[in-house]
Amino acid sequence: MSIGACGTPAGKSNGVGVKPERQYEADLLPLVAAYEADAAAAQIPVAPEFRRQLVQVIWQDDLGQQGDETVLGRCERFNENHADPEMRFRTVKIRKPDAEGYVGRIKLDALTLKTVVYHELGHCLHDFRGHLPEATHQIMSAALPKERFQSFHELLHQHFTLLRSRS
Ligand SMILES: [Zn+2]
Numbered sequence: 001m002s003i004g005a006c007g008t009p010a011g012k013s014n015g016v017g018v019k020p021e022r023q024y025e026a027d028l029l030p031l032v033a034a035y036e037a038d039a040a041a042a043q044i045p046v047a048p049e050f051r052r053q054l055v056q057v058i059w060q061d062d063l064g065q066q067g068d069e070t071v072l073g074r075c076e077r078f079n080e081n082h083a084d085p086e087m088r089f090r091t092v093k094i095r096k097p098d099a100e101g102y103v104g105r106i107k108l109d110a111l112t113l114k115t116v117v118y119h120e121l122g123h124c125l126h127d128f129r130g131h132l133p134e135a136t137h138q139i140m141s142a143a144l145p146k147e148r149f150q151s152f153h154e155l156l157h158q159h160f161t162l163l164r165s166r167s
Pocket of ligand 1 (some may be wrong): 045119120130131142
């Protein structure tokens, strides 16, 4: 299960001339708030700078493929080194499921969606670059086996412990 192909590699920032309007989908915004609250509770609060930079959290019909897997989410960083901090911004896009709630073979249930959004926010709000090896099965791994979605509390504990160790 791929939740990756996301997170612009260090030094490879997309350059664009126009900053998009702020746009948060109503059904994704609560997950952003939950991530911020969980991060604060784990004593690795989101830096206001990155929160300001996150201008879009939206559904998207197609995010492409990574190998055989459908990409479920993407964090993109734009104008990272722009002289004007107001021109630096980030977006999170989440693959929109079909009418039955599926993206390909994957049922995007509430827990799966939360895991995907948290993964992208790890990139966009905690500035985590790249991915952990797949075998680690953590939120910042590029792929997670389905059963790992069922132990979200443990995933979350590992996630914030990892981020704290890097800050
Ligand atoms: Zn990723």
